[in-house]
Amino acid sequence: MVQSKKQKYIFLAFCLVPTFIMFAIFTLYPLFSGLYYSLFEWSGASQTREFVGLDNYVKLFNDGIIPKTIWHDYFLVITKVFGIMVMALFIAVALTQLKIKEAPFYRIIFFFPNIMSVVVIGILWMFIYNPNLGLVNSGLEAIGLEEWTRPWLGSETWALPSLVLPSIWAGIGLFMLLLMGGIANISKSNYEAAEIDGASEWQQFWHVTLPLIWPQIKISILYIVITTLNGSFIIVQVMTGGGPNNSTHVMGSYLYQQAFTQYNFGYGATIGVMILVLSLVTVLILQFLLRREKVEY
Amino acid sequence: MNRLFKGHFLLMIMAIAILVFAAACAPDEAPIDDGSDSDSTEENGDSNGDSDSDSEGEASGDGEISGELEIQYFVGGYGDSWWKEVISDFEAEYPDVEVVEHAGASINEEMRSRWVSGNPPDVVYIDGAGSSETQMVEDGQLMNLTDWAGEIELEDGSPILDSFIAEPSDFDGELYSLPLVFDAWGTWYDMALFDEGGYEVPSDFESFMSTMGDIQEGEGIEPFVTTGQHPYYFSRGMLYPAFAAYGGNELLADIIQGADGAWETDEAVEIMQGVEDMVEAGYVDSGLGALNHTQSQMNFLLHENAFIPVGFWLPNEMEGDTPEDFEYGFIPSPMNPEGEPMAIVPDLRPLAIAEEADNPEAAKAFVEFVFTREYAQLFSEHTGAIMNIEGVDLSENPNVPEYLIEANEMINDPEQVQIYYKPHPMSADLETPLSDSLVSLLLGNITAEEFIEEAEEAAEEYRDEEE
Numbered sequence: 001m002v003q004s005k006k007q008k009y010i011f012l013a014f015c016l017v018p019t020f021i022m023f024a025i026f027t028l029y030p031l032f033s034g035l036y037y038s039l040f041e042w043s044g045a046s047q048t049r050e051f052v053g054l055d056n057y058v059k060l061f062n063d064g065i066i067p068k069t070i071w072h073d074y075f076l077v078i079t080k081v082f083g084i085m086v087m088a089l090f091i092a093v094a095l096t097q098l099k100i101k102e103a104p105f106y107r108i109i110f111f112f113p114n115i116m117s118v119v120v121i122g123i124l125w126m127f128i129y130n131p132n133l134g135l136v137n138s139g140l141e142a143i144g145l146e147e148w149t150r151p152w153l154g155s156e157t158w159a160l161p162s163l164v165l166p167s168i169w170a171g172i173g174l175f176m177l178l179l180m181g182g183i184a185n186i187s188k189s190n191y192e193a194a195e196i197d198g199a200s201e202w203q204q205f206w207h208v209t210l211p212l213i214w215p216q217i218k219i220s221i222l223y224i225v226i227t228t229l230n231g232s233f234i235i236v237q238v239m240t241g242g243g244p245n246n247s248t249h250v251m252g253s254y255l256y257q258q259a260f261t262q263y264n265f266g267y268g269a270t271i272g273v274m275i276l277v278l279s280l281v282t283v284l285i286l287q288f289l290l291r292r293e294k295v296e297y
Numbered sequence: 298m299n300r301l302f303k304g305h306f307l308l309m310i311m312a313i314a315i316l317v318f319a320a321a322c323a324p325d326e327a328p329i330d331d332g333s334d335s336d337s338t339e340e341n342g343d344s345n346g347d348s349d350s351d352s353e354g355e356a357s358g359d360g361e362i363s364g365e366l367e368i369q370y371f372v373g374g375y376g377d378s379w380w381k382e383v384i385s386d387f388e389a390e391y392p393d394v395e396v397v398e399h400a401g402a403s404i405n406e407e408m409r410s411r412w413v414s415g416n417p418p419d420v421v422y423i424d425g426a427g428s429s430e431t432q433m434v435e436d437g438q439l440m441n442l443t444d445w446a447g448e449i450e451l452e453d454g455s456p457i458l459d460s461f462i463a464e465p466s467d468f469d470g471e472l473y474s475l476p477l478v479f480d481a482w483g484t485w486y487d488m489a490l491f492d493e494g495g496y497e498v499p500s501d502f503e504s505f506m507s508t509m510g511d512i513q514e515g516e517g518i519e520p521f522v523t524t525g526q527h528p529y530y531f532s533r534g535m536l537y538p539a540f541a542a543y544g545g546n547e548l549l550a551d552i553i554q555g556a557d558g559a560w561e562t563d564e565a566v567e568i569m570q571g572v573e574d575m576v577e578a579g580y581v582d583s584g585l586g587a588l589n590h591t592q593s594q595m596n597f598l599l600h601e602n603a604f605i606p607v608g609f610w611l612p613n614e615m616e617g618d619t620p621e622d623f624e625y626g627f628i629p630s631p632m633n634p635e636g637e638p639m640a641i642v643p644d645l646r647p648l649a650i651a652e653e654a655d656n657p658e659a660a661k662a663f664v665e666f667v668f669t670r671e672y673a674q675l676f677s678e679h680t681g682a683i684m685n686i687e688g689v690d691l692s693e694n695p696n697v698p699e700y701l702i703e704a705n706e707m708i709n710d711p712e713q714v715q716i717y718y719k720p721h722p723m724s725a726d727l728e729t730p731l732s733d734s735l736v737s738l739l740l741g742n743i744t745a746e747e748f749i750e751e752a753e754e755a756a757e758e759y760r761d762e763e764e
Binding site for chain 1: 409412413414415427429432433435436437438525526528583584585586587588589596601725726729733734736737740742
């Protein structure tokens, strides 16, 4: 039976229109209203708002805290991409190639943090970092490194680096699974051929595994970058609230502080626009840097 | 068989998911407009014969009070039992009024859309996170009460404006709210610990420093803690009383309004130098940077520290965690110079009427109804705190905690304690940058001199914003 053109269009509309309506209501409308509000001075709680044109953007460029928040965000992006990718790749290769009997068990263990809410993870790690009772300081004391103990989250120098560990810990599982999927798809014959040619395990990893799972690696990196730029807010808000003295504020947590505790909703929206622009630019640059010809053997 | 099982399994999962979802949604809605709503409808039905009268029937020319009255109140450390009692008394007194309560710990956020859309509740008690009296006045959301407040009297006929312990907030000479709760920040200690260790309860900054030295030696702890996540606990709890004790209401007002050079006055410099001395002597908890208020209070209860600046609500808030042998002791923060009375700067939690109240007559009736000495007694019984009405004798009341009776006596004795007033709460736009620098100072990362420079900069930026 041949479908008429009309039937085809109806079917297409049936598939696309509901999604598009949802997309318009829940993504496009907030996006444009965010842009719109960034042109106003508004407390977020009153009926009246004053149109101020680009004043909020001028304020943004003169705000001394903004460059810090951007740096903190990219510090988290860089450390998370390296930490998560190295650990996830290592574990994924180990679990698929090394023929460990307990592989399924480890898979569950490493994936476990992913089913926990970030808020729970943040609170958990606050206890771990607690200066008096926490695991980190007691551990250091137990092995005789008293002078290394410090109030990790309470120090202007150490608070931001301390946030990296829980973020990596929470992120490994998902990307490990993604990479394991990629590795499982590589045909055994590639490795057999490499072995016959005398390639070592390391060479096999470098010349067979890595090029063939490049698409998965690329997606993982992009995903980590985007979720960090948009989502590092949660762990910061839970664990330090941006302090001490702004030393851990990321763009998202600063937006929240401006919009909801300092009652500068319009300025908060302006920071939101900045996050959008920076995320887009970062992703475009990454797309360019990570482009590689597709490899097939 | 297998497929059948699979189908059941899927169905079961869906059913569980729906149940969980329903369970998660249901109780959320319930407590907001609970009980009182249906009670009042009944009462209303009896007397009015028309439970749908809503707001149209209210205050119709002849001054009768009726219709729907919406009250928004934050429920925090003080609980809501006092409110429930007062509102039910009010409904008995005004049977034609139907009270709708909007209450809860996050009520300020929940009601925000109502305020934004110009359909606010009639009466609002301003307290808790997400509420700011200063912001509401700046946004024109509160009714100007200047003229009307002059007419209100307590049960014995004394005018209310002469009966407050602490004066209402003053916005350029206008009155937008009546201060209901007299909250005061002060410094808490454990009387049992002090008895046991023979430590002296400080009465000025010098004795404060020497007691902290004794405790540091005797207990091997850093004696002073506060929350680094909310540094305003330190500024409101320690610095405001210090500014008041040194420079009176004038210096306090200058600091709060971000006046030019306020931080560079000799008094402010001496106070901040004192804070630096505390830090340098190792009296301030070095881990406070990451502590939220509960954690810092927990450390205090566990004797990891001996002093903490918090308001009257501390014992109520930490009720479940207080060790049995712990005895709360409260003193006004001992930041005053030797020989001067200690200073208290009240933090008032006001009651206000919305500018766009649907039923202003009933709202006024309610506000007037609440301010009595009888309800002030009741408030102390229910909450362990003080209502902002003077001449309330708590000493005979067996239901009021010991520390409150002592604090109340102190507050009413001008020899011991002087009460100072801030014109209004500090704007968040000024308080936030000050707080940031304050944490650095408390962690020992900057000196008092550097702090003062940063504070002056923050004040200048704030003044520029305001213009």
